[in-house]
Amino acid sequence: MQGLESAWHSLHTIDELAFKKSIIHQLPSVIKLGVTLVFLVSVVTFPAEDIAGLMMMWVYPVLMISLADLPWLFLLRQMMVMAPFALMIAIWNPWMNQEPGLILGSLMVTQGWISFASIMLKFGLTVLSGLILIATTGMEGVCTALLRLKVPQVFVTQLLLLHRYIMVLMDEAGRVVRAYQLRAISGEGIQYRAWGSLLGQFLLRTMDRADRVYLAMRLRGFDGEIRLLRAERFSSASVLFLVGWCVFFLLARFCNIPYLLGEWLTGGWR
Amino acid sequence: MSHHLVEVKGLKYTYPDGNQALRGISFRITHGEAVGLVGANGVGKSTLLAHLAGALLPQEGTVRIGDYPLTPKTLPLIRKAVGMIFQDPDDQLFMPTVGDDVAFGPLNMGLPVDEVEKRVDEALALVGASHLKARPPYKLSGGEKRAISIATVLAMSPDILVMDEPSSALDPLSRRRLIQLLRTFKHTKIIATHDMDLVLDLCERTIILYQGEVLADGPTRELFQDEALLKKGHLEKPLRLQGCPVCGGL
Structure with missing residues (x-):
C-alpha cells in the first residue's frame, strides 16, 4: 500500500514540476522534445568503449536541472526505480567479455566492465532526459509537440489518456487494497489466494470507469481526435536553444572533447 | 423556444442481463422548468438520464429533445442541446488541465480557437473558477471538481442541463454554493x-419514479407533503x- 501511495505521489510531483515558470519551462514544447530526441539518439549511438565521451553528455541533464530549478534528489530517485532493468541487462557483460580493455597502472579493466559502465551511463542519461522533458513540459505539452511533429493522433490520444488515467486507476487500486487490508488479519501483504479476486475486482472497476469516461467524452463530441488548446510561439532564443544543444551533442558524439580540452589546456600551460 | 422542450412517451428499456429498468415512462418538461427526479436506488433514474443525454437510445417509446426525436441520426444535435453532469466528476474531467477540459467540448464542436478561449473563460467565470484554469483536475477539492464539471458543460452552451446526483460527496458549504450557482x-x-x-430548493416540479415507472409527477411542495406517497x-x-428533533415542532 505504501509503495502504491509513494508511486502515486511521485507521479503527482512530476506533473506539478511542469507548472514551474523557469526559462526552460517557458520554451516551446516542440523545441524541448526536439532537443531530447537528438540527445537520445546521440547517447544511444555512442560506442560502448567511449566512456569519456558519454561523461560529456552529462552536461545536458546537469545544466537543464539547474536552469529549470528541478529537485535533483527526487529525479535521481525516480531514475533509480528503473535501474534494476538496466542492471539485469548490463550485469552479464563483465562475465561474458573478459578481454582486457583498459590498463590503469596495475589495474586491468576488462571490456566487459567497460561495456557495463557504458550501459549504465546510457541508462542514466536517457531516463534522466525523459524525466527532465516531462518535468519541464508536462504530458500535455509533450503530446502537443508530438501532434505538431505529425505523430499519428491515435498514439497521442492513447498516451494522453493513459497518463491521465494512471492516476485514477491508482486511486481504484488503492481503494481495493485498503479494503482488503482493513479486513486482513495477518497484515502481511496480500495473500496469494486473494490475488485472483482482487485483480478481478480491479479489472471490473476499471472497465466500469473506462465506460463512464468514454461516455462523458462522447457526450462532449469526442470523435477519436484529441484537440488541445495550446499556442506556442518560437522565439529566436528557443531556436538558439535547439541549435546550440544539437551542435553540442554532435560535437560530443563525433569529436573527443575531453581529449581536445586536455590537449588545449596542457598546451596552454606550457 | 421549443428547443428547450423535453418530451418522453412510453419509454421502455431493458438491459442485456434482463433487468427491465424503464417500464413505460412518460412526461413533458417545458422551457426553463427545473424538475427533480427522485426515487429509490435502482428505479431507473440513471437509465432515464442516459436517454435524455443521448447516451442510450429508446428500445420502445420516444424521447424528444426540442425539435428532434432521439434517433442515431439526431444524436449530435441532441448531445449539443443537452449538457449532462455526471455523478462522479472524476469521470467527467479527463484532460490534463482544467482549461483543456472546459475547452474539450467547444473544440470538438469545431469552433475557432478565439471563440473556444472566450467560452472557456466565460464558463469558468460563471462557476467562479477562473483561477483554476491552469490546474490539473485531480488536484482540486470535491466542490471545485463539481464546479469545473458544470463549466465543461456550460462551455458548450446547452439548452438543457441534466444532472446525476450533483450534490453527492460535497461538504455542506460546497453543496450550498452549488445550489446557489444552479439557481x-x-x-x-x-x-x-x-x-x-x-430538490425543494431548486425544483418547482418533481417526478417520483418507482420500479421503472412514474409514480407521481407534480409540484414539489405538494408531493413532499404526501407521506404515504x-x-x-x-x-x-x-x-x-x-x-x-428537539421540540418536535416545525
Missing part, C-alpha cells in the same frame, strides 16, 4: 438526486419539512 441558471434543469432538500417511493420528507 442562477435559466436553462431547463433535470436533477436526479436523493438530496430532497436540494413518499414512503411508497422509498423516500422521506426533506429535513426542512420534518419536525424539530
Whole structure:
C-alpha cells in the first residue's frame, strides 16, 4: 500500500514540476522534445568503449536541472526505480567479455566492465532526459509537440489518456487494497489466494470507469481526435536553444572533447 | 423556444442481463422548468438520464429533445442541446488541465480557437473558477471538481442541463454554493438526486419514479407533503419539512 501511495505521489510531483515558470519551462514544447530526441539518439549511438565521451553528455541533464530549478534528489530517485532493468541487462557483460580493455597502472579493466559502465551511463542519461522533458513540459505539452511533429493522433490520444488515467486507476487500486487490508488479519501483504479476486475486482472497476469516461467524452463530441488548446510561439532564443544543444551533442558524439580540452589546456600551460 | 422542450412517451428499456429498468415512462418538461427526479436506488433514474443525454437510445417509446426525436441520426444535435453532469466528476474531467477540459467540448464542436478561449473563460467565470484554469483536475477539492464539471458543460452552451446526483460527496458549504450557482441558471434543469432538500430548493416540479415507472409527477411542495406517497417511493420528507428533533415542532 505504501509503495502504491509513494508511486502515486511521485507521479503527482512530476506533473506539478511542469507548472514551474523557469526559462526552460517557458520554451516551446516542440523545441524541448526536439532537443531530447537528438540527445537520445546521440547517447544511444555512442560506442560502448567511449566512456569519456558519454561523461560529456552529462552536461545536458546537469545544466537543464539547474536552469529549470528541478529537485535533483527526487529525479535521481525516480531514475533509480528503473535501474534494476538496466542492471539485469548490463550485469552479464563483465562475465561474458573478459578481454582486457583498459590498463590503469596495475589495474586491468576488462571490456566487459567497460561495456557495463557504458550501459549504465546510457541508462542514466536517457531516463534522466525523459524525466527532465516531462518535468519541464508536462504530458500535455509533450503530446502537443508530438501532434505538431505529425505523430499519428491515435498514439497521442492513447498516451494522453493513459497518463491521465494512471492516476485514477491508482486511486481504484488503492481503494481495493485498503479494503482488503482493513479486513486482513495477518497484515502481511496480500495473500496469494486473494490475488485472483482482487485483480478481478480491479479489472471490473476499471472497465466500469473506462465506460463512464468514454461516455462523458462522447457526450462532449469526442470523435477519436484529441484537440488541445495550446499556442506556442518560437522565439529566436528557443531556436538558439535547439541549435546550440544539437551542435553540442554532435560535437560530443563525433569529436573527443575531453581529449581536445586536455590537449588545449596542457598546451596552454606550457 | 421549443428547443428547450423535453418530451418522453412510453419509454421502455431493458438491459442485456434482463433487468427491465424503464417500464413505460412518460412526461413533458417545458422551457426553463427545473424538475427533480427522485426515487429509490435502482428505479431507473440513471437509465432515464442516459436517454435524455443521448447516451442510450429508446428500445420502445420516444424521447424528444426540442425539435428532434432521439434517433442515431439526431444524436449530435441532441448531445449539443443537452449538457449532462455526471455523478462522479472524476469521470467527467479527463484532460490534463482544467482549461483543456472546459475547452474539450467547444473544440470538438469545431469552433475557432478565439471563440473556444472566450467560452472557456466565460464558463469558468460563471462557476467562479477562473483561477483554476491552469490546474490539473485531480488536484482540486470535491466542490471545485463539481464546479469545473458544470463549466465543461456550460462551455458548450446547452439548452438543457441534466444532472446525476450533483450534490453527492460535497461538504455542506460546497453543496450550498452549488445550489446557489444552479439557481442562477435559466436553462431547463433535470436533477436526479436523493438530496430532497436540494430538490425543494431548486425544483418547482418533481417526478417520483418507482420500479421503472412514474409514480407521481407534480409540484414539489405538494408531493413532499404526501407521506404515504413518499414512503411508497422509498423516500422521506426533506429535513426542512420534518419536525424539530428537539421540540418536535416545525
